[in-house]
Amino acid sequence: MHRSAPFCGPRVRLRLVGAFGLLLSGAAIxxxxxxxxxxxxxxxxxxxxxxVVIDAHVIGPDGNPIPGLTPEDFRVKIDxxxxxxxxxxxxxxxxxxxxxxxxxxxxxxxxxxxxxxxxPGRLIVFFFQHxxxxxxxxxxxxxxxxxxxxxxxxxxxxxRIAVVSYDSQLKLRQDFTSDREKILRAITASISTxxxxxxxxxxxxxxxxxxxxxxxxxxxxPDRAIEVLGRALEPLPGGKSIVFFGWGLGSTVGGIxxxxxxxxxxxTDMVYSLARARANMFTLDVADADxxxxxxxxxxxxxxxxxxxxxxNNFPAxxxxxxxxxxxxxxxxVAVKPRGTRGDHTIEVELxxxxxxxxxxQYYQD
Numbered sequence: 001m002h003r004s005a006p007f008c009g010p011r012v013r014l015r016l017v018g019a020f021g022l023l024l025s026g027a028a029i030x031x032x033x034x035x036x037x038x039x040x041x042x043x044x045x046x047x048x049x050x051x052v053v054i055d056a057h058v059i060g061p062d063g064n065p066i067p068g069l070t071p072e073d074f075r076v077k078i079d080x081x082x083x084x085x086x087x088x089x090x091x092x093x094x095x096x097x098x099x100x101x102x103x104x105x106x107x108x109x110x111x112x113x114x115x116x117x118x119x120p121g122r123l124i125v126f127f128f129q130h131x132x133x134x135x136x137x138x139x140x141x142x143x144x145x146x147x148x149x150x151x152x153x154x155x156x157x158x159x160r161i162a163v164v165s166y167d168s169q170l171k172l173r174q175d176f177t178s179d180r181e182k183i184l185r186a187i188t189a190s191i192s193t194x195x196x197x198x199x200x201x202x203x204x205x206x207x208x209x210x211x212x213x214x215x216x217x218x219x220x221x222p223d224r225a226i227e228v229l230g231r232a233l234e235p236l237p238g239g240k241s242i243v244f245f246g247w248g249l250g251s252t253v254g255g256i257x258x259x260x261x262x263x264x265x266x267x268t269d270m271v272y273s274l275a276r277a278r279a280n281m282f283t284l285d286v287a288d289a290d291x292x293x294x295x296x297x298x299x300x301x302x303x304x305x306x307x308x309x310x311x312x313n314n315f316p317a318x319x320x321x322x323x324x325x326x327x328x329x330x331x332x333x334v335a336v337k338p339r340g341t342r343g344d345h346t347i348e349v350e351l352x353x354x355x356x357x358x359x360x361x362q363y364y365q366d
Contacts, residue, residue: 056360121158129246140286171196230273248294
């Protein structure tokens with residue numbers, strides 16, 4: 001079963017990478033690969049085949065990932081048309097996506113950066129949206145910060161966690177690390193408006209190395225803050241998971257009058273930035289309400305990026321556990337992109353002959 005959500009927005013040029021990008025398991029999208037040169041009547045023709053890398057979480061009826069699927073178990077459509085699924089790889093949480101040993105003997109700046117930035121396992125970002133003016137939101141944030149702390153007990157040795165917060169600007173509280181005490185301190189700091197510490201750039205992979213400090217300080221909406229975060233995640237190879245603890249995106253400034261044009265652009269830029277970063281976003285709604293006007297944007301960004309939206313006001317532990325199970329394994333799908341008009345494209349991924357939900361990115365642009 002596939003969940004769809006329409007998305008329209010202004011065109012944004014995605015960075016294209018060559019064969020080295022394919023070696024990095026699709027660090028950017030789409031991926032270009034060249035087929036052998038074809039000669040017709042003495043005329044040399046170079047055939048270029050474009051590929052789209054899609055990170056997908058496939059969840060069974062019991063709420064757990066379904067491992068062991070093959071290309072025959074998936075149907076992928078781009079702009080409503082079936083496309084060739086060239087490769088499917090199952091990545092359990094403990095398996096690294098990228099193997100730096102493939103670059104032995106290659107001494108280039110890009111190869112060295114990859115060797116340093118390739119994570120040993122999962123990259124997970126905790127994003128806390130702080131609001132000190134609304135007590136019910138603060139209560140929800142504190143409640144879910146406790147769940148985030150308990151989540152750390154389930155981590156694998158290879159996992160790396162980064163912690164960021166947003167109040168009136170994006171703050172990097174902790175760069176990627178497996179140090180549990182550092183992560184705990186960063187979570188505690190995230191539910192306050194205290195200044196962020198100077199970034200520690202000694203570890204790798206490092207979010208802080210690529211974070212636009214000026215852009216982080218000028219981020220006027222949470223959407224823009226996530227766009228800045230996506231740009232920082234993009235250079236890091238492989239897929240990532242963002243766990244968003246917050247209460248709203250989209251018209252958080254416009255309020256009851258609705259979002260203004262700049263806020264709509266922020267939302268569009270955000271989702272394209274997450275696509276380039278290969279980041280699935282899971283939104284945990286901290287609002288103490290069965291319904292509120294801003295939850296639609298939270299649902300939409302999760303649908304579009306291949307994550308999941310969950311309320312936390314009644315069963316916070318269950319919501320956190322669903323995230324834990326969902327990101328315990330994922331698939332990397334490589335689809336051949338059909339030739340056609342450049343611009344915005346929709347992606348649909350569904351199972352064939354099996355019961356389950358597919359959470360995968362629903363768009364790309366070329």
